[in-house]
Amino acid sequence: MKAIDLKAIKIVHILKFFTYMVGFISFLSIAKYVNPLFSLAFLLIFSASLYFEYKNRFYIPRWIVNIFSLFVVGFTLYRIKADEFVAQLVEALLFIFAVKFLEEKKTRDYMQIYTLSLFLLAGLGLMSLDIAFSVYLIITVMILSTSFVILTFYSQDPDMVLNHKIILKILVKSLYIPCAAIPLTAVMFIILPRTQYPIFDFLNRPDKAKTGFTERVRLGAIANIQEDASIIMRVHMDRINDEVLYWRGIVLDYFDGTSWKSSKKQYLIQNKPLIAQGNAVKQVIYLEPYENRYIFALDKPAFITLKGIKCLEDLTYVMPTSIEKRVRYEAVSIISDVFFERDIDKETYLQLPENISEEIKNLTKSLVRGHDTLKNIYAVYNFFNNGSFKYSLKNLPVTKSPIDDFLFKTRYGNCEYFASAFAVMLRLAGIPSRLVGGYRGGxxxxxxxxxxxxxxxxxxxVEAFIENKGWMRFDPTPAYYETFGLGRKKDIMLQIRLIMDTINFYWNVFVINYNLDRQLSIVFAITKNIKRPQLKFNAKILWFIKFAIVFICIVFFAFLTVKKILKTQNREMYLLLQFYKRLSKYGYTKRPSQGLEEFVFSIKDDKIRIKAWEFVRQFEEIYYSDKRLDKLGAKKLKEVLREI
Structure with missing residues (x-):
């Protein structure tokens, strides 16, 4: 006969371990979205509750905890704002969640903790649906599944003691349910119909907008953006030459001496034909929210497909309002430095501030010779690239006359200073010019x-206008490729970041952007490949059907297996609990440190001990031989129980 494992653990200790694990994982999932003060409060309360558990003494009465929770709810309702409704609600839930750990816990309290953890997970889903949400969802569901099974045993007998083998068996079998449910959930996600008007969409917190280009750019302002390493957009396309990676966004044409702004332009009823020579490049762009309404694409965009978008006469595209959520759109651009335009408003593109200094005028005159426009442009362009000017983001000349200070004093600056000085000097030379804002490289x-x-x-x-050629792009900024994130293939941290971003990118493409249109396209693709009356399938559709049938069979078989295993497992534990309960009526209660056989031998009444030993013998014979307790075996054990 095999001996009972005396290295046993109380069921209550196992339950507390999983409960605190649920608490900490729930906190980690929403920590980055709540006020740091609430995170600090949670950690302090959570640590205090762990200390109370260690001392096995709870110093705070339940009624004080409940009153404090009501105060937090009232305070949340008082400070709540419409645009931060979900975040503030989650903060209140997090605090109540932490407070629940301070109480001396009964079965009801554990259930409340698990319920609150699900509410926190739902709040996370309203604030963010990135891949981290799916990871936390899977982990939480698995831990909660095990916790509920352990809580069931605890509710039957809080003093129950389990050996390592039984604990391992419970842990493994409790994971069968989520392991079978997760694939089934994935199938339901694909086939359940979508709506373009989500009922609870009003609860979703708007994505945090990033600082970006505005319609008025003060010299030195872009330096703040250029110190921000966050992502503004992802562009799905084939790789092209790095030197042509200019992402066009906004055109600035009015200069007051310290800042540029975009003058009012006409909307085009339809995109005007883009006359340019070059390769057409298709892009699928995922633009993050930012504080403006301009849409970016490779220079020169021929057209952009996005609901509500309008094209301006200067070849820029705008939305009716600022970009508050991540948007997906398609664009086709002609890769060229020049696009033809016959008639322009020269007065607009030759405008200059009244306080242009004589030094700048004299400098321009010294560089410009004759009437050859292109030659004069390159004369000014070469002036900025002769090595005497340097690119810098530090200590920029933000003064009343920044162009003069840049040209004659500091001789360093970022792209705004180079482009502004270049455009001003071209205008002084009688050459129409304008600034184009966007992004470079990637x-x-x-x-x-x-x-x-x-x-x-x-x-x-800068774009300069040349008669009979049109607008031609010039970039006077002598920046190295590294300035724009190019040429760093060997950076290990960059490669790790790209791998992580790839996972998030495809999560957004295939999961977050999975909508009614995608569902319909899948249905149409399947029906298109079904030819009647022969009902022929191509290889991909046939493979999909076979996979679906096999997958459904596996899920169904797993469901039946789990159901049978759980039924058998519950039968064993039920009989064991009934055994303990019947003996407790005679005054014999199993101590946590006792094994099953040791407990039986401690019974003083000979008749009860003999019958109890008969039950234990039959139970161990089944349990330790890894046999399943069938109906006949359960019936025999019940008969022995009735005789005790």
């Missing part, structure tokens, strides 16, 4: 086949 993710464009790649360049 990291190409070979794994995901898309460009990753960070905010720090914000850039401005």
């Amino acid at each position: 990291y190409y993710n070979d794994m995901g086949k898309y460009y990753l464009v960070p905010q720090k790649n914000a850039h401005v360049w």
Whole structure:
């Protein structure tokens, strides 16, 4: 006969371990979205509750905890704001969640903790649906599944003691349910119909907008954007030459001496034909929210497909309002430095502030010779690239006359200073010019086949108008490629970041952006490949049908297996609990440190001990031989129980 494992653990200790694990994981999932003060409060209360558990003494009465929780709810309702409704509600839930750990816990309290953890997970889903949410969802569901099973045993007998083998068996079998449910959930996600008007969409917190280009740019302002490493957009496309990676956004044409702004322009009823020579490049762009309404695409965009978008006469595209949520759109651009335009408003593009200094005028005159427009442009362009000017983001000349200070004093600055000085000097030479704001370069993710464009790649360049040629792009900023995130393939941290971003990118593409249109396209693709009356399938559709049938069979078989195992497991534990309960009526209660056989031998009444030993013998014979307790075996054990 096999001996009972005396290294046993109380069921209550196992339950507390999983409960505190649920608490900590729930906190981690929403920590980045709540006020740091609430995070600190949770950690302090959570640590105090762990100390109370260690001392096995709870110093705070339940009624004080309940009153304090009501106060937190009232305070939350008082400070709540419409635009931060979900975040503030989650903060209140987090605090109540922490307070629940301070109480001496009964079965009801454990249930409340598990329920609150699900509410926190739901709040996370309203604030963010990135891949981290799915990870926390899977982990939480698995731990909660085990916790509920353990709580069931605890509710039957709080003093129950289990050996390691039984604990391991419970843990493994409790995971069968979520392991079977997760694949089934994935199938339901694919086939359940979507709506374009989600009922609870009003609860979703708007994505935090990033600082970006505005319609008025003060010299030195872009430096703040260029120090921001967050991502502004991801562009799914084939890799192209890094030197042509200019992402066009806004055109600035009015200069007052210290800042540029975009003058009012006409909307085009339809996109005017883009006359340019170059390769057409298709892009699928995922633009993050930012504080403006301009849409970016490779220079020169021929057209952009997005609901509500309008094209301006200067080849820029705008939305009716600021970009408050991540948007997906498609664009086609002609890769060219020049696009033809016959008639322009020269007065607009030759405008100059009244306080242009004589030094700038004299400098321009010394560089410009004759009437050859292109030659004069390159004369000014070469002046900025002769090595005497340097690129810098530090100590920029933000004064009343920044162009003069840049040209004659500091001789360093960022792209705004180079482009502004270049455009002003071209206008002094009688050459129409304007600034174009957008982004330069980006990291190409070979794994995901898309460009990753960070905010720090914000850039401005110049377009000059040449008769019979049109607008031609010139970039006077002598910046190295590293300035715009190029040429860093060997950076290990960058490669790790790209791998993580690839996972998030495809999560957004295939999960977050999975909508009614995607469902309909899948249905149409399937029906298109079904030809009647032969009902022929191509290889991909046939493979999909076979996979679906096999998958459904596996899920169904797993469901039946889990159901049978749980039924058998519950039968064993039920009989064991009934055994303890019947003996307790005679005054014999099993101590936590006792094994099953040791407990039986401690019974003083000979008749009861003999019958109890008969039950234990039959139970162990089944349990330790890894046999399943069938109906016949259960019937025999019940007969022995009735005789005790």
